[in-house]
Amino acid sequence: MKTDKQDAPVNLLDVAREAGVSRATASLVLRNSPLVAAATRERVQQVMQRLGYIYNRGAANLRQNRTNTIGLVLSNISNPFFSTLTAGVEEANDASEIVCFIADSAESPERQARQIQRLREHNIDGLILCPAVGSDERVIADLDRLGLPFVQVLREIPGCARDYVTVDYAAGIDEAMAHLVTAGRRRIVFIGNFSTHSAARARLEGFNRAAARLGLPSLPVIAGGRDNRYDEAALDEILASSEPPEAAICYNDIIALAVMGHLRRRAIGVGSDFSVIGMDDLSSASASYPALTTIATMPHRVGEAAARLLQKRISRPAKRSEQLVITPRLIVRESA
Amino acid sequence: MKTDKQDAPVNLLDVAREAGVSRATASLVLRNSPLVAAATRERVQQVMQRLGYIYNRGAANLRQNRTNTIGLVLSNISNPFFSTLTAGVEEANDASEIVCFIADSAESPERQARQIQRLREHNIDGLILCPAVGSDERVIADLDRLGLPFVQVLREIPGCARDYVTVDYAAGIDEAMAHLVTAGRRRIVFIGNFSTHSAARARLEGFNRAAARLGLPSLPVIAGGRDNRYDEAALDEILASSEPPEAAICYNDIIALAVMGHLRRRAIGVGSDFSVIGMDDLSSASASYPALTTIATMPHRVGEAAARLLQKRISRPAKRSEQLVITPRLIVRESA
DNA sequence: CTGTTAGCGCCTTCAC
DNA sequence: GTGAAGGCGCTAACAG
Numbered sequence: 009m010k011t012d013k014q015d016a017p018v019n020l021l022d023v024a025r026e027a028g029v030s031r032a033t034a035s036l037v038l039r040n041s042p043l044v045a046a047a048t049r050e051r052v053q054q055v056m057q058r059l060g061y062i063y064n065r066g067a068a069n070l071r072q073n074r075t076n077t078i079g080l081v082l083s084n085i086s087n088p089f090f091s092t093l094t095a096g097v098e099e100a101n102d103a104s105e106i107v108c109f110i111a112d113s114a115e116s117p118e119r120q121a122r123q124i125q126r127l128r129e130h131n132i133d134g135l136i137l138c139p140a141v142g143s144d145e146r147v148i149a150d151l152d153r154l155g156l157p158f159v160q161v162l163r164e165i166p167g168c169a170r171d172y173v174t175v176d177y178a179a180g181i182d183e184a185m186a187h188l189v190t191a192g193r194r195r196i197v198f199i200g201n202f203s204t205h206s207a208a209r210a211r212l213e214g215f216n217r218a219a220a221r222l223g224l225p226s227l228p229v230i231a232g233g234r235d236n237r238y239d240e241a242a243l244d245e246i247l248a249s250s251e252p253p254e255a256a257i258c259y260n261d262i263i264a265l266a267v268m269g270h271l272r273r274r275a276i277g278v279g280s281d282f283s284v285i286g287m288d289d290l291s292s293a294s295a296s297y298p299a300l301t302t303i304a305t306m307p308h309r310v311g312e313a314a315a316r317l318l319q320k321r322i323s324r325p326a327k328r329s330e331q332l333v334i335t336p337r338l339i340v341r342e343s344a
Numbered sequence: 345m346k347t348d349k350q351d352a353p354v355n356l357l358d359v360a361r362e363a364g365v366s367r368a369t370a371s372l373v374l375r376n377s378p379l380v381a382a383a384t385r386e387r388v389q390q391v392m393q394r395l396g397y398i399y400n401r402g403a404a405n406l407r408q409n410r411t412n413t414i415g416l417v418l419s420n421i422s423n424p425f426f427s428t429l430t431a432g433v434e435e436a437n438d439a440s441e442i443v444c445f446i447a448d449s450a451e452s453p454e455r456q457a458r459q460i461q462r463l464r465e466h467n468i469d470g471l472i473l474c475p476a477v478g479s480d481e482r483v484i485a486d487l488d489r490l491g492l493p494f495v496q497v498l499r500e501i502p503g504c505a506r507d508y509v510t511v512d513y514a515a516g517i518d519e520a521m522a523h524l525v526t527a528g529r530r531r532i533v534f535i536g537n538f539s540t541h542s543a544a545r546a547r548l549e550g551f552n553r554a555a556a557r558l559g560l561p562s563l564p565v566i567a568g569g570r571d572n573r574y575d576e577a578a579l580d581e582i583l584a585s586s587e588p589p590e591a592a593i594c595y596n597d598i599i600a601l602a603v604m605g606h607l608r609r610r611a612i613g614v615g616s617d618f619s620v621i622g623m624d625d626l627s628s629a630s631a632s633y634p635a636l637t638t639i640a641t642m643p644h645r646v647g648e649a650a651a652r653l654l655q656k657r658i659s660r661p662a663k664r665s666e667q668l669v670i671t672p673r674l675i676v677r678e679s680a
Numbered sequence: 681c682t683g684t685t686a687g688c689g690c691c692t693t694c695a696c
Numbered sequence: 697g698t699g700a701a702g703g704c705g706c707t708a709a710c711a712g
Contacts, residue, residue, distance in 0.1 A: 019689055030699045035691060045697065060489065063465045066405050067689035070704045075402065077445075077466065085434065086644075091427030098421065098448045102455070107462055109413075110446040112434045119438070126443055129399045130413065153396065236627070262631060269633030291572070292628035295598060297605030308422075355705055366683045371707060381681060403705035406688045 018059045027055040038063060069131060077107050078318060079127035079135045081120060083163075085112040088290045089260070089307050090138070093161065096311025097136060104319060106133075113140040121147070128154060134318045138162050141203045157321040161314045163205040171321055173314045173332040177207065177287075178214030180303035180336035184257055184285045185218040187301075187338060193255040193283055194224050197246065199267055200259030202232030208259070211287070215257060227253055236262040240270060247274070254282060255344065261286035261293045261302055268296065268343060283344035287336075298342035305336045354395045363391040374399060405467060413443050414654060415463035415471045417456060419499075421448040424626045425596070425643050426474070429497065432647025433472060440655060442469075449476040457483070464490060470654045475499050477539045493657040497650045499541040507657055509650045509668040513543065513623075514550030516639035516672035520593055520621045521554040523637075523674060529591040529619055530560050533582065535603055536595030538568030544595070547623070551593060563589055572598040576606060583610070591619035591680065597626045597638055604632065604679060619680035623672075634678035641672045 024034040029052060036044045037052040044052075055061075069075040080097055082090045094110065101108050109127055113120035120140045124147070127135065134157040139147060148168045151158050159171040188196055198215045201208055212229065219226060228246065231239045238259075246253060258264035264286030268278050276282050279298045286293055289304035313332050320327065360370040365388060372380045373388040380388075391397075405411040416433055418426045430446065437444050445463055449456035456476045460483070463471065470493040475483060484504045487494050495507040524532055534551045537544055548565065555562060564582065567575045574595075582589060594600035600622030604614050612618050615634045622629055625640035649668050657663065 017689095020691095021689080031689095032691080032700085033698055036698090039691090043697065048697080062461075062490070064406075064467065064689055065465045066402055066411065066467045067704090068691070069402050070400075070406055070689080070706090071691045073704080075466075080446075084431075086424070086428040086431040088422070088424045088427065091424065091430075092422040094427075094446065095420075095422040095448055098446070102459075105462065107445050107447070107466060109443050110416075110430065110434070111443070112431055123438075126441065129401045130411075130443060131400065131402045154398070262627060265628060265631040269631060269635065272633045290628075291598060292601060292626075295601040295605060296632065297608045299605065353705095356707095357705080367705090368684080368707075369682055372682090375707090379681065384681085400705055403688090404707070406690090406705080407707045409688080 017064075018061050019064065020061075023052065023055050023059060023061050026059060027052045073131075075131045075133055076105060077109060077130065077132050078315075079109045079111065079124070079132045081111045081113055081123055081127070081135065082138045083113050083115050083140050085110065088292075089288050089305070092307040093311035093314075096308040096313075097315045098311075099308075100312045100315035100319075106315075106319075115140045115142075117142045117144075117147075121150075124150070128156065132156070134158060134322045136161060136314045136318055139165050139205070141205050155325070157318060157325060159314050159318045159321065161310060162207045166206065169331075170329045171317055171331075172329075173310055173317060173334070174207070174210075175305045175310065176333045176335050177210040177305075178217065180287065180305065180338065181211060181214040181257060182218050183336075183338040184303055184344075185215075185222060185224075187340065188255045188257075188283055188285070188344060189222055189224070191283065191344070195227060195251060195253045196224060196255045196257060197227045197230060197253040198259075199230040199243065199256050200232035200236070200238040200263035201229055202234070202259070211259060225251070232259055232263065236260065236266070238263050238266065243267070243270065244274075247276070255284070256282070257285045258287065261288045261290045261300060264300055264302065264343075265292060265296055268298070268300070279342050279344065285338075285344045289339055293339075294341065296343075301341045301344035302339050303336045304339050306334055310334055353400075354397050355400065356397075359388065359391050359395060359397050362395060363388045411467045411469055412441060413445060413466065413468050414651075415445045415447065415460070415468045417447045417449055417459055417463070417471065418474045419449050419451050419476050421446065424628075425624050425641070428643040429647035429650075432644035432649075433651045434647075435644075436648045436651035436655075442651075442655075451476045451478075453478045453480075453483075457486075460486070464492065468492070470494060470658045472497060472650050472654055475501050475541070477541050491661070493654060493661060495650050495654045495657065497646060498543045502542065505667075506665045507653055507667075508665075509646055509653060509670070510543070510546075511641045511646065511670045511672055513546040513641075513672070514553065516623065516641065516674065517547060517550040517593060518554050519672075519674040520639055520680075521551075521558060521560075523676065524591045524593075524619055524621070524680060525558055525560070527619065527680070531563060531587060531589045532560060532591045532593060533563045533566060533589040534595075535566040535579065535592050536568035536572070536574040536599035537565055538570070538595070547595060561587070568595055568599065572596065572602070574599050574602065579603070579606065580610075583612070589618075591621070593621045594623065597622035597624045597629045597636060600636055600638065600679075601628060601632055604634070604636070615678050615680065621674075621680045625675055629675075630677065632679075637677045637680035638675050639672045640675050642670055646670055
């Protein structure tokens with residue numbers, strides 16, 4: 009015969025009775041209010057400990073209209089970039105006793121809408137969102153209608169100047185291009201552009217502008233596809249042309265690693281004959297051979313920044329919106 | 345002047361009044377009860393739509409003692425293996441209207457305890473846990489005391505036969521070893537063992553047993569370290585010995601990729617002179633050059649299975665505990 | 681099939 | 697400093 013378990017979870021009234029105080033006093037102890045005498049506090053805390061009391065935030069939320077939860081809705085949580093971003097969010101939250109719901113829109117605006125709705129029903133205090141490809145202003149309008157604080161990460165729904173954390177892709181690509189030119193490369197190709205979200209556009213535009221500024225010949229962009237694919241045939245074609253590229257900047261590290269493998273199968277020396285630069289600096293970038301030169305976009309930092317910005321927004325709903333831009337850094341290894 | 349916004353969120357009573365029914369009826373509509381007439385349901389739903397009503401699950405939870413939330417506490421969420429597992433959990437949850445809190449224990453039992461406590465305060469219905477290295481039975485005892493349903497994934501706290509989803513590492517390693525022996529390799533080394541959690545033990549034991557069964561010479565294990573490091577010096581030493589290994593089975597893909605890079609720097613032909621086999625089949629395994637032969641441990645499936653098992657446990661708290669073992673599969677590519 | 685009543689566990693206000 | 701009362705939004709139990 010065990011002791012009483014979940015038959016009746018101990019609540020604040022039980023604690024109060026046992027400690028010989030009122031519910032209100034026990035509640036104050038719970039929230040570390042200075043209004044309660046040290047001795048009383050001590051006694052109540054001991055009772056809580058002894059009875060195995062668990063603070064029922066659900067009940068508190070109902071009263072306070074604040075849940076200390078946020079939502080994190082990403083377009084693809086199994087992507088290592090996003091999982092590191094998630095870790096950053098976590099870290100910032102851990103400090104502030106916030107707990108985080110996670111959802112994966114899998115790039116589907118409909119699924120994303122469902123998930124936001126669901127989180128909304130759970131009364132999240134705020135939302136960090138990387139909008140699925142194809143999301144439009146209605147998402148933002150919805151959030152506004154509900155008065156739900158949110159910050160966008162990496163991608164931005166066009167035409168809404170709101171809280172936003174992103175990476176200065178153009179700056180990273182500038183640095184990478186400069187590095188390539190210094191090494192004597194001039195025919196540089198961009199590989200793997202696919203989606204038309206703001207982060208993808210920023211990369212391609214950054215590439216084109218840098219190429220123009222440096223007076224480099226313009227080569228066709230090698231298209232990308234779903235799930236970090238790219239058009240291998242197009243790459244082969246351009247490699248076989250009379251003026252083949254000498255270097256590539258890739259949409260991300262995953263594509264860069266695939267490109268490296270492809271080049272080496274074609275017996276093209278990566279780093280010597282041909283330079284490859286990736287983007288993100290995933291852990292697999294440093295482990296590859298040759299080690300991948302890449303533009304570190306610091307997902308952990310992006311996540312932390314987004315979580316902190318959201319906290320600010322939640323505490324000051326009317327404050328001016330803020331755009332945070334994380335500056336990436338070129339990590340030179342062996343591939344370029 | 346905007347219309348009324350969050351000044352007073354519309355609640356079920358508002359809906360009921362507007363639709364000319366009672367709160368109870370509106371509540372039944374909300375939960376798709378068959379007890380309500382089709383016409384009434386229709387009318388109420390339209391009102392909900394029109395008023396922008398949002399179901400307040402927090403309030404419902406208070407009443408029902410069920411929140412439709414679960415917790416997912418992992419030892420390292422930025423590890424691609426775990427992020428894919430998370431996607432699997434998500435997918436299973438999405439179907440059942442469950443929403444998922446995520447937490448990263450970062451291999452710290454103390455942090456893990458804090459996070460579980462926090463989730464508990466939010467009244468999660470159940471927990472999926474990959475225990476941090478160093479967790480002991482107290483974690484389980486705690487969960488039991490609270491009557492919180494849980495399932496462990498991948499790692500198991502010793503001596504507690506409870507709901508558990510894992511991978512049959514030994515079977516995977518058997519298959520890999522057989523593959524190597526068929527290819528004529530006999531001196532096989534295991535690289536990168538580090539932690540002493542059950543999943544790490546299972547791999548090493550599987551390796552040793554397979555080696556014994558196949559009558560292979562026994563070589564020293566190359567130790568691993570935090571963050572997927574391994575002892576490079578020890579590998580060099582054994583490579584320089586009079587009877588160097590001809591193949592390696594690595595603790596996971598991340599280590600395998602690093603080992604491949606190291607070998608190629610030493611001008612050892614991976615796939616030809618020396619075979620390398622990884623574990624997990626991360627996306628970077630197929631993108632590497634040479635493409636990594638690896639034991640696919642199917643994290644997505646593990647996640648889905650864990651989520652479903654947890655659902656079963658939640659709906660039948662007293663049912664016998666269940667151990668699910670996912671059988672991995674050797675994916676033969678170029679490195680072995 | 682629909683309405684009434686009585687809380688779920690907590691926090692806030694206001695007395696004392 | 698502490699106690700008593702009321703209510704957050706919802707649902708369970710029952711009455712009609």
